[in-house]
Amino acid sequence: MADTLLVPALKSKPKALNLSNKKLDKVPKAIGKLDCVIHLQLKNNKLKTLPFELSYLFQLQILNCGNNDFEEMPEVLEHLTMLEKLHLFNNKLKILSPKVLTNLRSLTFLNLNTNSLKTVPPEICRLVNLQFLSIDNNVLTDLPVELCALSRLEEFHAANNQLTNLPLEFGFLINLEKLHLQKNRIRELPESIGKCYKMRTLDIAANDLRIFPTELHSMPLKELFCEENPLLQHIPVHSVQEEEVLSLKEICARYVMKELKDRWSYLRRAIKHYPQIREMLAQASRCSVCGESFLNTWLECVRFVDAKSDLRLNNLNGLVPVRALLCSYKCFNSKGHDYYGVAFP
Incomplete structure (x- = not known):
């Protein structure tokens, strides 16, 4: 039944192939004969794995596997070295394969929203061309310092997780323009964030933040969302402190x-x-x-x-x-x- 879906495509040799909403529990192996495909849609199915034949799609640049049943990143993805955009949102991912991440060096866009990820592996730094990363609605408690090596990252979403802080080296993300961290448990932003000199949008709403870093004014912010934080209030109380002895x-x-x-x-x-x-x-x-x-x-x-x-x-x-x-x-x-x-x- 699934193989018949590819009959028209095998004849027309399309650059874009849409197999979304087909109730597929597996992708036909004949997909490997469509090495002309650049954009492949597989969202809204029941997929748990991808066939090795997918590796023959050496021109594939965009792959959408959102809203399926993947519990781990399919290993075949490591062979898609030309892949630029990857959607894996709304699956059941618990871990990210370091081996796959290491080989996706052309990736510029990665959507991992609404999974069950507890950690991000250090190998995330191998995605040297990544510009957009979204990991909203997971169960992350921290982020690896290696994430800060993604010097081309322009937009980062990690809303609705369980983060309590950010890496101290966060300021190395010098091209970051949009940062969305709403609905976490962040108590303090690192001082180095002031070195994100291109940041225009910062959403830190619904966290545990009391105060902003000293270099907040150094960022060219146009939008700052900070509602539902226990921010310090301007209630002056007179106090004179005596000088203490320095070590x-x-x-x-x-x-x-x-x-x-x-x-x-x-x-x-x-x-x-x-x-x-x-x-x-x-x-x-x-x-x-x-x-x-x-x-x-x-x-x-x-x-x-x-x-x-x-x-x-x-x-x-x-x-x-x-x-x-x-x-x-x-x-x-x-x-x-x-x-x-x-x-x-």
């Missing part, structure tokens, strides 16, 4: 970082021989008041910026809490700044 490590680090600003400093030349110290100092922060560098987070503060006038957002009104780091209580107690200490209930 010896902190004192030395601050001295070294100050010296490094002097191009003639001996330390500037000597530190080249101490890679571990350079790596440690690379994690330093800059005080929002005095501008000096410091090693450890001394005092986390918040500044409330206007969504319209300061961030130039098109869709949001009111004040947005943005993190600020201060190097000392001396700076915190100084006059003329609009930073507030964070008070936790």
Whole structure:
């Protein structure tokens, strides 16, 4: 019965073949004779596997296997090296095959929405040309740091999962324009996200976010969705804090970082021989008041910026809490700044 579906196609040699909504539980092996096909639709069937003969479709660029019964990525996909768009939404996927991901180097679009994925394998970084990735409606609790190697990624969807954070290296996604993370459990966005200098849409609604990263203003956002988060409120309470004693490590680090600003400093030349110290100092922060560098987070503060006038957002009104780091209580107690200490209930 299924083989008869391909009779007209075997005669006409089409570039596009639609076998959707056919109640198929298997794809006819004769599909391998249609090496002319570029676009293949197999959605809305009952498929659990794909035949090896599919590998003969060496010109295939678009494959839609959405709304079927796949529990794992069909191994035959690893042979479709010309594939650019792959739909596997609304299946029963529990794992992603590292072997398949490693070979799909031409892929630019991947839709894995509405499956049962608990993890994303590190091999996701092999999709070097990926521009669109959607993994909405799964059960992910975290994302691999290797995801941040997808430097061509422009749009990323991971809504309605169980994510509590993002990789610290998220800022390496330098071409990311749209990020949708609504309905997760994210408590904090990494500071590096401020390096996503092309991001125009950020949807972080319905999470556990209290404050935004310091470099929020560095992103050219046009839309920010942050409703249903326990964001810090602008309720000032008077407080004067006494200066605390710095650790010896902190004192030395601050001295070294100050010296490094002097191009003639001996330390500037000597530190080249101490890679571990350079790596440690690379994690330093800059005080929002005095501008000096410091090693450890001394005092986390918040500044409330206007969504319209300061961030130039098109869709949001009111004040947005943005993190600020201060190097000392001396700076915190100084006059003329609009930073507030964070008070936790």
